[in-house]
Every structure is written in structure tokens, then in C-alpha cells.
Amino acid sequence: MKKQRILLALACLLLPILLRGIWFYQGFYFGNSDIYMPDFSSLAPAQPELSTAAPLSLSQTAQRLTVLVDQSHNNQFSLAEIEPLRAELLTLGAEVLTLSAKNNLDNQLGKADALIIIAPVKDFTESEIESIEEFVHRGGRLLVIADPTRSFSEYDTERAESVILVNELLQPYQMTFRNDYAYNLTHNEGNYRNVYVYPSTRDPLTASVMELVFYAAHSLELYDRAMLAREENTLSSLDDLQNDLVMAALDASGNVLAVGDLTFMVNPYDRVLDNHRLIQNIAGFLLNGSRIRDLYDFPYLFNQDIAIRLLSGISFDQDLMAAIADVKTLYSLDDLAVEIQTQPDAGYDRIVLGIYPPDAQLGAEIASFGISFNGSLPAASGTPAPTSQSTPAAEITKAAANGNGRYFRVPGFGEIPAKGFGFILLKHEQDVDTLYLLADSQPNAVLLLGQILKGSLENCLFTDTIAVCEQAALAKNDILPSPELTATPPDVEAETTPTSSVTFTPESTVYPLPDLTPTAITGTNKK
Amino acid sequence: MQENKTGMGTWLVWVILPLLAGMLAASFIPQPKIGLIEITEVLDSANGAQIIQQIQYAYEQPDIRAIVLILDCPGGTINDTELVFLELNHFRARKPVVAMVQGLSASGSYYISMAADLIMSNPSAMIGNVGVIAQLPSVPIIYEETYSTGPYKFWGSSRETYVRQIDMMKENFLQAVTLSRGEKLNISDEVILRGEVYPASEALQYGLIDALGSQSEAIQAAARLAKIAHYDTLDLLEAIEAEQSPEANSFFALDKHGQSTGYPRESGIYYLYIPDMKGGLR
Numbered sequence: 001m002k003k004q005r006i007l008l009a010l011a012c013l014l015l016p017i018l019l020r021g022i023w024f025y026q027g028f029y030f031g032n033s034d035i036y037m038p039d040f041s042s043l044a045p046a047q048p049e050l051s052t053a054a055p056l057s058l059s060q061t062a063q064r065l066t067v068l069v070d071q072s073h074n075n076q077f078s079l080a081e082i083e084p085l086r087a088e089l090l091t092l093g094a095e096v097l098t099l100s101a102k103n104n105l106d107n108q109l110g111k112a113d114a115l116i117i118i119a120p121v122k123d124f125t126e127s128e129i130e131s132i133e134e135f136v137h138r139g140g141r142l143l144v145i146a147d148p149t150r151s152f153s154e155y156d157t158e159r160a161e162s163v164i165l166v167n168e169l170l171q172p173y174q175m176t177f178r179n180d181y182a183y184n185l186t187h188n189e190g191n192y193r194n195v196y197v198y199p200s201t202r203d204p205l206t207a208s209v210m211e212l213v214f215y216a217a218h219s220l221e222l223y224d225r226a227m228l229a230r231e232e233n234t235l236s237s238l239d240d241l242q243n244d245l246v247m248a249a250l251d252a253s254g255n256v257l258a259v260g261d262l263t264f265m266v267n268p269y270d271r272v273l274d275n276h277r278l279i280q281n282i283a284g285f286l287l288n289g290s291r292i293r294d295l296y297d298f299p300y301l302f303n304q305d306i307a308i309r310l311l312s313g314i315s316f317d318q319d320l321m322a323a324i325a326d327v328k329t330l331y332s333l334d335d336l337a338v339e340i341q342t343q344p345d346a347g348y349d350r351i352v353l354g355i356y357p358p359d360a361q362l363g364a365e366i367a368s369f370g371i372s373f374n375g376s377l378p379a380a381s382g383t384p385a386p387t388s389q390s391t392p393a394a395e396i397t398k399a400a401a402n403g404n405g406r407y408f409r410v411p412g413f414g415e416i417p418a419k420g421f422g423f424i425l426l427k428h429e430q431d432v433d434t435l436y437l438l439a440d441s442q443p444n445a446v447l448l449l450g451q452i453l454k455g456s457l458e459n460c461l462f463t464d465t466i467a468v469c470e471q472a473a474l475a476k477n478d479i480l481p482s483p484e485l486t487a488t489p490p491d492v493e494a495e496t497t498p499t500s501s502v503t504f505t506p507e508s509t510v511y512p513l514p515d516l517t518p519t520a521i522t523g524t525n526k527k
Numbered sequence: 528m529q530e531n532k533t534g535m536g537t538w539l540v541w542v543i544l545p546l547l548a549g550m551l552a553a554s555f556i557p558q559p560k561i562g563l564i565e566i567t568e569v570l571d572s573a574n575g576a577q578i579i580q581q582i583q584y585a586y587e588q589p590d591i592r593a594i595v596l597i598l599d600c601p602g603g604t605i606n607d608t609e610l611v612f613l614e615l616n617h618f619r620a621r622k623p624v625v626a627m628v629q630g631l632s633a634s635g636s637y638y639i640s641m642a643a644d645l646i647m648s649n650p651s652a653m654i655g656n657v658g659v660i661a662q663l664p665s666v667p668i669i670y671e672e673t674y675s676t677g678p679y680k681f682w683g684s685s686r687e688t689y690v691r692q693i694d695m696m697k698e699n700f701l702q703a704v705t706l707s708r709g710e711k712l713n714i715s716d717e718v719i720l721r722g723e724v725y726p727a728s729e730a731l732q733y734g735l736i737d738a739l740g741s742q743s744e745a746i747q748a749a750a751r752l753a754k755i756a757h758y759d760t761l762d763l764l765e766a767i768e769a770e771q772s773p774e775a776n777s778f779f780a781l782d783k784h785g786q787s788t789g790y791p792r793e794s795g796i797y798y799l800y801i802p803d804m805k806g807g808l809r
Contacts, residue, residue: 005541012545013552020553027754029592031620032644036706037613038699045691185717190691192720240721268687 046190049213050271064303064335065094065287068112072101073120076150076162077262082118084270088283095335106131107455111300111334114141114286117169118262119150119162124169133172134296136255141289143282144170147262148181149216163218166258173251175258177218180238182230182245182260189213189272197247200229204288205250205257205281209274218260219245225252228259228278257285293433294464295426299330299452301433305337307344311354311362314442323449327351330453350434351452353445356408356423358438366436369425369466372409373418412463422448424460424467444471557590559755561746562763564596570603570635575611581763582614586621591761593623593753595745596643602635605659605696612703615642623752627745628652628736633724637735638700641707644752646736647745648727654735657704658722659696664689708734 067089069079079086079098086096099108105128109115115135124132136142144166151162163177170176183192193216199206205227212228219236220226228248236243248259259282264275293301308324310316328338344350354362357373407415410423422444425436439445448469451457460469562585568574585591596615602608615624619642626632626640628648633656640646648654664682675681684692701716711734712719718733730736738748750758779787789801 005537009541009545012542013549016546016549016553017556020556024556024559024755024757026756029623029753032623033620035616035619035642036709037616038702038706040699043695043699043702045688045695048687048691185720191694194690 049189049273065113065291066111066334067094067096067114067116067286068108069096069098070105070115070117070120072099072103072105072122073117073124073165074122074153075117076119076121076147076153081262081266082116084267084276084279085116085265085283088280089286092283092287094283094287109135109140110297112140113289113291114143116143116145116286117166118145119147120165121151121153121162123165129169132169136173136253138292138294138296139255139290141286141291142256143286144256144258145262146177146218146258146260147216148218150262170251170256170258173253173256173258175249175251175256176221177258177260178221178236178238180219180236181216182214182219182234182236182247184231184234186233187231195234195247196231197228198231200226200246203227203250205278205285207281208277209281211273212264212275212278213269213272214247214261215263215269216261217247217264219243219247220249220258220260221246225250225254227257255289257282292464293426293428295424295457295462295467296464298424298457298462298467299455300334301426301435302331302336302349303433304347304349305339306331307339307341307348307350309341309344309350309352311352312359313355314353314445317442319443319446320449323446323453326453327449330455347431349432351449352434352436353449354436354438355442355445356438356440362436365434366425366427366438368427370411371423371425371466410466410468412466413461413468416468420471422469422471424448424451424457424462424469426465428465439471447471559592559750559753559758560588560590560761561749561753561755561758562588562591562594562761562766563746564594564763565599566596566636566639567599569601570607570611570639572604572607575603575607577764578611579614580767582611582618584767585763586618591622591763592755592758593625593749594618594763595742595749595760596624596626596640597742598626598628598632598636598640599630600636601631601633602638602656605635608635608638609699611639612642615639619644623749625745625749625752627742628654628727629742631724634658638703641703645738645745645748647738647740647748648730648736649741650726650728650739652727653724654727654730655719656722656724657700657719659693659700661689661693704735711737 069082069086071079089096094113097108097112099105109131112135115132132142146163146166148163161179163179167176181193182195184195185192187196188194189196195214195217197212197214197217199209203225214228219230226244226246226249228246230245230247233242234245235241236245247261248257250257263269264272265279265282270276270279293303295301308327314320324338324340331338339348341348352362352365357363358366363373407418408421409415419440422437422439425438427434427436437445437448437451439448451460451469457467457469460467462468562581564578564581564585566574566578570578582594585594618624623645624643626643626646628640628646629652630649631653632640632648633653637655637657663686664684666686667678667682679685683689697720701720704719705712705716713732713734725733725735727736727739731739738744740748746760750756777787777792780790780792782788791797791799
């Protein structure tokens, strides 16, 4: 009985506890034993893939070649960043010049063999784009680099997008940068945007290049010759698809190289894998163009020191000395010496100053231009430049210059009055370039020399190798005084034959020569 | 009559008194609570420390049987995010954690939800952004008047190394996601690492979260996990603040107006200069 009471009391004691416990707690939570955490101790940063490859041996070029680096379009890089490329260019004997905002691209291109444009964010003028196109057309090498991390100027209010600007430049070459960046989430070099890139063709640009890393790179489309392509799983940020991403390409002519990344050539990234080899190959590419110097590049026609040769009929006077001194100063800016030599030594380019009609020796030298100084041509006008046999020296007579109504026949120009015009002729021979300046008088010859100082062929019609300049127009804009010409300007109208196909317009300072000769490369020399 | 008295006494002794004693004892069984931790600001050192304090408080209080993280946060520093994550995992070994996304749980915020037993969200909340962002350290420079004993004493690491460390942190994040979500994940590592932010409904399809719902449902889910009923909720931040006097946070003792007296609150030996004391001694 007593036991029952104790049990009852115990039950009464526990009941409220039990009820309250059940009211609140419906089971026991024993904790979670399935707690997974990252293996922090095993995490380590990926190590950089540095290359230990030996440098390629590239030979120094004999000629002094000039590479122009554009910095006139608010380009989003510093020279220090492209030092690995610059060092390779200097090793190869090139001169690397920078084009600042003060310089005129059109002018400076004349002296350049290659042009580097990196991440510009300031518009190119139409004139600049045309000049670059002409430059490439004449064998100049063009390297265009766009980089997604350099698309904007942080401080510019206009914020022109670099990729748009370079695409305008590349449009004539059938290449377009996509406004994207390549990335790879599974196989990359330290970060998803650091992608592996491989050669897609074997050519000098990809020689000895097996594997590269690009660091946030644009891809290209509408390419002619894909040079470097991404690896399989690399995607474009534009569509997140595995398109056939091309990271660098050459145009059809082989003169324009477009690369979608700058960082790969910036220290220390230039040391990763074969990046430095690509830089070396790009340096070789820039210096191995077949740049044709012609009158379009006037007066930057020379790659070596210059000898001035004065022909008979030219005597030293104050004006001539002043003009030569100015020419010397001009070329000294490009580290070219100018000397007066009666018999120019080897290793010199030449400027020959003379009075036409030429004597027998000069006639033979310039026979290849096919200019007839006696009013009749052996071959029809407009044919390709005649050989020396077609314009025998015997045909060149001094009488041609003296008589009124006489004319010279110049291939590509038609008939030119025998007085009042100067000729600038450019002749390429092996390792020697010669510029002939021929006028009807010493003062006019000096005026032609002064044309070099002007830095362009204003008041002249010109083809690749022949320019015809109206001396009266030169005298009007003369740097040097020419009292004789000012006093007695030649009567151009009177001396022009009705059949002349050339019309001079004194108001205009630039004379393009579009369709006079189908074979001639024509151009306008811009200022 | 005597028998009746005896009977009533028996009831009193053996039934009523034990029942009252039982009721008294039962009253010591606390009503279970679910702690609420609101994370609505960027996780920085101050914010992170406060969250950790709340987690520790909930861990120590026996009546708090679970916590619900209320997330509306874009993430924060790697360090503070990781500290909160580790503290939550420690808590979770004893009590359940539910994450409730209300608006946004991106990057570091999503990282800490990897320490939850259940992730819920309102349908239009945005979730994800797995990855790391960082500003590269300055290009190393050297000063004429300031000397250091190594090239990276100022900057900690080279920029190149820093890039790789960032990627290492990303791996850490990815592991946390893949291990925590396990087989529930319906997307590949590649897709996760794209760093996208998804609407919760899409995140649910990808297995980045467990369910859509309201805050009340999240609290109910926490209660189910903790196996409790008739619970109450407790704002842990308010609870901590209520327990702490203003003076508790002050190094100096406060006067009745809550102003600092300029004297240390706790007795001890200090290397301390108190300018006001100079005036006092005068």
C-alpha cells in the first residue's frame, strides 16, 4: 500500500516535468556529425609556369630600321611595359621612336619601317587611317595590340573604347577584335582569365613557340591567317561559347599583326612559358618587312648617311650653302650625317643636285626613269618605266631646255614644259638610294633642295619615283629667297602644250595623281 | 469524519504536494528558443565580430536550440567571412543552423550559408556569386625615409603571387560549396565558378539552396531540425545588448549620465596616461 503511494507521488512529481518537457521538446538533437569543411591545410597557390628556354639568336639587320611606337592617341600603356619588346628591337639594331601627341603621325610614318599601336583611346583621324593604310601598302609592318584591361582611360571623360578604335584601323585588313575577353575556368594559369594559347600555324611568327599564356585577351574574328588560338575549353566572355577563338592573326598581306593581349609582353609575364619567344618573333616580324621607300615618304627616304653630289652647273653660293646646312640639320635629327662628296663613297645614300637637261653621265644614270628631254619618247607615254635602252643618252640634248615651246615627256605625267619645272627622282639600287633634284637653274635647284626642309612634296605631282614640281609655286612658298624667280616667273600657260595631261592648280598645295598611268603607284603626300 | 480527514491528508501528501513539486520543477525546464541573427551589412571585422559573438552566445545558452541566419548581404572580407563560417560550423556540431535569404546572399554571405543545415530563400532573392575579387597591391616602391627589411615587407607579396593567392581563396570557396551542398548540386564547378548571381528559384534548381519560403517557415524548419515545439524566437543581438550595460563596453567607468569618468572601469595595473588625472591631482 505504501509502495503504491510512493509510486503515485513520484508519478505526480514527474508528470508536470514530463508534460512540459514533451510540450517543448519532441526529441533529442544529437548534433550534426556531417560537417564538411574545405581542406584548408592542403590549399596552396598555383606556382607560376616560368620558362627557362634559351633565347633565340636573331641576327642584327644591316640597315638601320625605325620602329615607331604610337603614343599620340592616349594609348593605355607605358613604354616601360613594352620594354621586353623594345629591348629585342634594339638588339636587332632597330631604332625605336615614340610618337607623342605633338608629332604628326602622317609625317612620322615616312621615316618608319614598322608601326606599333597599342590600346589607343583617342580617335584616329581619317587622314591618319589612310596614311597607315598607305604605309602598310608600301610594305610597312603594323602591330596592333588591343587589351581588354586597357580599353578605357580612367581619366578621360569621353572614354572611347580602345577596341572600337583599333577595329577602325584594322577594317581594311579584314580583321576585327571582338569586344570580349577569353577565359577558362578549368585549365588556366593562376586565374580564369589567364588562358593558354597555342600556335595554329607554323610560320616565322610562331617559330619555336609551343605554348603561351595570355592575360585577359581579346579574341579576333574575320581573320585571314590565324596565328595563335586558344585551347579547347577557353570561352569568350561575349557569348560564353567555345568558338574558334583566335588570339592573334596576320592579315592577308602578312604586314599587319593583331594581338589580343598586351600583358604577355610585360615583365614578369614575358618570362612565362614561350611568351618571350613570341616577343622575339614579333620583333623579327616588325623588322623583316619589305618596306619600299618612295616619294610618298619624302623626305624620309634614306637609311644610311647621305652624300650630296653637286653636278656641273651648280656652284656654291650663299643660298645653296644655307640650304645644305638646313638639310644637314634635318637629317641629323634622325642620326644621319650629310656630307658633300664629288664621288660618293659606298655606304652612303645620295642626293644629286643638278641642272637639266642632263649631261651624258647623268643621262645614263637617270635613263631608267624614261624621261625624254627632247619632246619625243621612244615608247608610248603611260607605259611602264622604260629601261635605259629605251631612253638613250643621245636623245637628251641641251637644246630641249632652251627653246620655247619645247617640252619634256615624263612617263606617267605626259608632256611637261621645258622651263619652270623641277624634277625629283628617286632611284633604288642595291644598298643605295639616290635622290636626283634637277631644275632649270641653280636658284630653282636650291628651291628643290628646300623642298626637303618642307618635309613634303607640296606643289608637286608625284608617282613613286618621279615628282614634278612647279618652280613658281615653290618660289611662292619658298623657305629660301629666290629673287630671280620672283622677278621673272615662268609663263606656265604659255609653255604648256595643248596635249599636256597635267594641270597645275596653284591654290592647291597637294597634287594627287590618280589615273595618269595605270602602272604607277600614286599617292598624296600629306602634311 | 476522521477517515475523511485522513483521506484528504493522504491526497495532499501523495498527490497534490508531489504534483506541485513537479510543477515547480517543470518550471525550470526553459521554453526553447530559436535565435535569430540578422546579417544585413557587408561582413567586415566589426560586423563579423558581432556575428561571432551572437553565435557564441547561442551556443552557450541551453534554451537556444537552433539559430536562423537572416541574410541580406553582399558578402565581405575573406577573413571575416571565414571566421563566421568556422564559428557556425562549431555551433552546428551541437545545434542546427538554418539560413534564410531575404533579398540577397552573394559571395561571402553565400559562403557562410554553407555552414547551415538548410538554406531557404524568398523566391526573388538573389543568390550565388561564388568567387573572389581583389585589388592588386601597389607596385612595390621604396621610400627614402622609410626602411624595411625585405622587398615585400611593405606589400606582403608580389602582385603576381597575390593573383595566385586569390585563386587559392576561390578554390577554398568552391570546396566549401561542393562539400556542403554535395549531391544536391546540379551544376558543375565550372558553372559555379562563373560567379553568377541567380534568382532563388533558379538557385533552387541548381541545388544551391534547399527550399523557397518565408522567414516563418525557416524558423519552423529550424524548430523541426532541433526537434522542438512551442518555441519562442530571440533576436540574439538584442539579447546580448540587453545583457550588457553600456559600461560593459567601455574601458573607462561611466558616470550616472553615461559619460566617461576617465578612470578604468576595472581595477588593475596599467601603463596608462590619463591627462585628466593631472588636473585632478592639482
